[in-house]
Amino acid sequence: MSVQDRLTDALYGLGWSAVKKLPEPVAVRLGRTIADVAWKRRGKGVRRLESNYARVVPDASPERLAELSRAGMRSYLRYWMESFRLPAWSEERIRDGFTLKDSHLLTDSIAAGRGVVLALPHMANWDLAGAWVTTDQKIPFTTVAERLKPESLYDRFVAYREGLGMEVLPHSGGSAFGTLARRLRDGGLVCLVAERDLSASGVEVTFFGERTRIPAGPALLAQQTGALLMPVTLWYDDSPVMRGRVHPAIEVPESGTRAEKTSVMAQALADAFASGIADHPEDWHMLQRLWLADLEPRPSTGEPS
Structure with missing residues (x-):
């Protein structure tokens, strides 16, 4: 492990x-x-982050974008402070720290024995939302984590x-799916x-007017399991409570190839994400290129432009 990797791991551990x-x-302070x-x-x-917000709020002035990026960084660090503290929170603190609108869309489906895929953007504190599901709703779930460097941090x-x-x-x-x-x-x-596609082989969609x-x-x-696909968006307000919403399930199209169905569903998912992000852009923690x-850019072919 390199010195940088050891330092990174030590800082997170601290x-x-x-x-x-x-x-x-x-x-909080x-x-x-x-x-x-x-x-x-x-x-x-x-x-x-500021560049990404410029896509979300295209008519924003430079001053407005600066305000948004400052609020975005405060939201992002709130996520980290909460996440560092979550293991010490009581069930009551977790339950009182999150309110989910239309949660019945999730709980009714699980109670009926039908699988559910909840898909979220990087908004507010997705770990707190997950802790609320497992502790308050008593619903276990499975998720996927990106392999981080160093391995000890993962x-x-x-x-x-x-x-x-x-x-x-x-x-x-390859075995997660x-x-x-x-x-x-x-x-x-x-x-x-x-x-955010980590595989470089995701589905192209229009997101805030541009392709990603x-x-x-x-x-x-x-498609393959008959499970319901439900988008979820999260946000903070001025209170200590995080809020969220379960959006209506995205239906599998009745006709088309698998690729065509996937494209339609992916666009519907992107649209649901965009609606939540547009309402609460400062709580979207996208500090990477999207x-x-x-x-x-791809390597040049040597042809004149």
């Missing part, structure tokens, strides 16, 4: 061991202070999420963060 011991008001310092430095992540995240009651599968390796399909056929719940790719997995799982126009 967060989980130290921040969770802080009184909540102190952790610490997160806001770190967010403001990072925002003022305008590093690569902050600049990318292990920390897996242990953290398993400690919250989640079954965590590695994104790479089959396991997810079995869970769904058994009437289980699968939760996937799904607005999102994972095909949620739509394919629904749209195809922003990705690294």
Whole structure:
């Protein structure tokens, strides 16, 4: 392991061991202070966040985009402060920390024995939403985690999420899809963060007027298992409570090839995500490139432009 990797792992370890011991008001102030310092430095992540917000709010002035990126960094650090503290939260604290609108769409389907795929964008605190599902609703679920570097950091995240009651599968390796399909056929719940394609082989969709790719997995799982595909969006307001909404299920088209059905469902998923993000852009934590126009260009063919 390199020095950088050891440092990264140690910093995350310090967060989980130290921040969770802080009184909540102190952790809140610490997160806001770190967010403001990072925002003022305008590093690569902050600049990318602001660029992404420019797609979401195309008529925003530079001043408005700066306000959004500052609020976005505060939201992002709130996510981290909460996540570091989640393992020490009581069931009552988790239950009181989240309100989910139209949760019956999820619970009624699970109670009827039908599998559900919940697909979310990177909004607010998806870990808190997952902890609420497992502790308050008593519904176990399976999810997938990106393999992080160093490996020890990935292990920390897996242990953290398993400690919250989640079954965590590695994104790479090829066996995750089959396991997810079995869970769904058994009437289980699968939760996937799904607005950013990590495989470079996702489905092209229009997202805030421009082309990007999102994972095909949620739509394919629904097609192959008969599970319901439901988008979920999350947001913070001025209270300590995080809020969310379960959107109506995305239907599998009655006709078309598998690829055509997947394309239609993926676009519907992107549209649901976009509606939630447009309402609460500051709670969308996308500090990476997302749209195809922003990705690294392909190598030149040598032909004149």
